[in-house]
Amino acid sequence: QVQLVESGGGLVQAGGSLRLSCAASGRTFSNYAMGWFRQAPGKEREFVAASSRSGTSTYYAGSVKGRFTISSDNAKNTVYLQMNSLKPEDTAVYYCAARSSGDPFRIRSYDYWGQGTQVTVSS
Numbered sequence: 001q002v003q004l005v006e007s008g009g010g011l012v013q014a015g016g017s018l019r020l021s022c023a024a025s026g027r028t029f030s031n032y033a034m035g036w037f038r039q040a041p042g043k044e045r046e047f048v049a050a051s052s053r054s055g056t057s058t059y060y061a062g063s064v065k066g067r068f069t070i071s072s073d074n075a076k077n078t079v080y081l082q083m084n085s086l087k088p089e090d091t092a093v094y095y096c097a098a099r100s101s102g103d104p105f106r107i108r109s110y111d112y113w114g115q116g117t118q119v120t121v122s123s
Helices: none
Strands: 002-007 010-013 018-026 033-039 046-051 058-060 068-073 078-083 092-099 117-122
Touching: 002 092, 018 033, 018 092, 018 117, 033 068, 033 078, 046 068, 046 078, 058 068, 078 092
Parallel strands: 010 117
Antiparallel strands: 002 018, 018 078, 033 046, 033 092, 046 058, 068 078, 092 117
16 A cells, blocks of 8 residues: 655645645555646546656646656655646646556556645636
């Protein structure tokens, strides 16, 4: 089992920045590749960003590429999502997730999920 706890969400004005954190506990963090997803009210959960197990490869949704950055600190068992130039359409609950294998873009590839953290971007 892997337990994931997100933090760092909040209310920010358009153009601002936030950094989300996801702390992992349980099985060895380095055995898993990590991803971030989000879900806005009335919409399906969607892919935001992911990294490979080694962290050497990263993947981004087109809507966030160039604005968001995924990174990790294996010593702290934590993955981050740095979000810059935020837009009102980025408003959603953000979830981190861990996968042992599979397509990083697909929800079903992920074995463990956090409880989510709310990000609200005001215009």
